[in-house]
Amino acid sequence: EARRQQRDYFCFSAQMLDRIAHRERMQKELMDAISKNEIELAYQPIWDNRLGRVAKLEALARWTHREWGVISPVEFIPLAEQSGLIQAMGEKLLARACQDLKQLQAMGYDWLQISINRSTLEFNTLNPDGRDWLDVLHQHELAPSSFIFEITESIFMEGHEDHLQRIRALRSAGCLIAIDDFGTGFSALNYLRLYPMDLVKIDRSFVQQIPGHTQDRLLLKGLIDIVHNLGMQLVVEGIEREEQQAFICSQGCAYTQGFLFSKPLAWADLMSYLRHHHPV
Numbered sequence: 001e002a003r004r005q006q007r008d009y010f011c012f013s014a015q016m017l018d019r020i021a022h023r024e025r026m027q028k029e030l031m032d033a034i035s036k037n038e039i040e041l042a043y044q045p046i047w048d049n050r051l052g053r054v055a056k057l058e059a060l061a062r063w064t065h066r067e068w069g070v071i072s073p074v075e076f077i078p079l080a081e082q083s084g085l086i087q088a089m090g091e092k093l094l095a096r097a098c099q100d101l102k103q104l105q106a107m108g109y110d111w112l113q114i115s116i117n118r119s120t121l122e123f124n125t126l127n128p129d130g131r132d133w134l135d136v137l138h139q140h141e142l143a144p145s146s147f148i149f150e151i152t153e154s155i156f157m158e159g160h161e162d163h164l165q166r167i168r169a170l171r172s173a174g175c176l177i178a179i180d181d182f183g184t185g186f187s188a189l190n191y192l193r194l195y196p197m198d199l200v201k202i203d204r205s206f207v208q209q210i211p212g213h214t215q216d217r218l219l220l221k222g223l224i225d226i227v228h229n230l231g232m233q234l235v236v237e238g239i240e241r242e243e244q245q246a247f248i249c250s251q252g253c254a255y256t257q258g259f260l261f262s263k264p265l266a267w268a269d270l271m272s273y274l275r276h277h278h279p280v
């Protein structure tokens with residue numbers, strides 16, 4: 001019995017070592033990919049239903065590894081956070097988004113805003129005056145009002161005192177702040193009262209069963225009202241079917257995003273998408 005236990009233990013730790021080795025390799029590969037600018041951005045259109053045009057583009061990170069193929073940001077963003085690479089990656093992606101926006105503006109798409117995801121760790125380690133991000137925008141001579149920073153409510157749970165200052169600094173420079181995945185945390189309604197924000201992105205779990213599910217329908221209706229009454233813009237995410245879009249529009253929601261319109265697009269595909277919908 002003792003010997004068997006010993007062997008089990010040996011197998012277990014060998015497996016763990018394997019996993020640790022894999023993690024270490026992945027971390028090294030990620031560091032490499034960041035320094036070689038191999039992490040790219042895909043852009044998902046966000047439609048303005050009132051004006052009937054694309055209003056914003058959400059920038060979503062993509063990593064294609066020569067051996068492992070496409071790795072989801074759900075996997076590599078946490079890895080980047082745990083290994084202290086997130087800030088370097090985030091700054092490079094912000095610079096990349098700036099170059100892309102410059103190019104879009106030069107092509108005539110000068111009304112588009114770019115919406116950029118920032119993880120809690122990135123936000124909480126930003127200088128309280130927002131300098132590191134604002135400097136990148138200024139270097140590219142872009143108006144801060146073309147940028148939306150998407151943060152999640154988890155930034156409010158860590159007891160940091162500086163986030164109000166950061167939000168104020170970014171907003172007074174002209175940037176917009178969006179609260180992402182709204183409704184999936186715990187203190188949602190409370191921090192809408194406490195923190196000045198421009199935009200609320202309602203998580204797709206709220207629309208999955210729309211319009212069939214009565215309770216979800218009422219909840220969504222209520223959320224849309226609350227956000228609009230507080231004077232904020234609202235984006236509903238994860239629209240996949242016509243009837244979801246129809247319901248959202250009937251409730252007066254201006255902005256929608258989801259596979260019904262488009263998946264996140266690589267640059268060349270974004271170009272054809274924009275040319276098709278908005279010849280300029």
Ligand code: C2E
Pocket residue numbers: 044059060061072073074077093117118119122180181204237238239240257258259260264
């Ligand atoms: P998110 O910010 O909530 O982004 C929306 C996710 O939903 C994206 O997944 C997008 O591809 C997906 N999506 C969009 N429309 C639909 C739809 O109609 N149906 C369904 N089922 N899904 C839809 P993605 O690109 O895999 O990104 C996952 C998460 O990774 C993001 O969630 C965001 O939290 C994080 N992320 C992505 N890029 C970055 C980045 O550059 N920096 C940071 N810090 N986080 C990022």
Ligand code: CA
Pocket residue numbers: 058117150180
């Ligand atoms: Ca987002």
Ligand code: CA
Pocket residue numbers: 180181201203237
């Ligand atoms: Ca989201």
Ligand code: CA
Pocket residue numbers: 180181
């Ligand atoms: Ca998310």
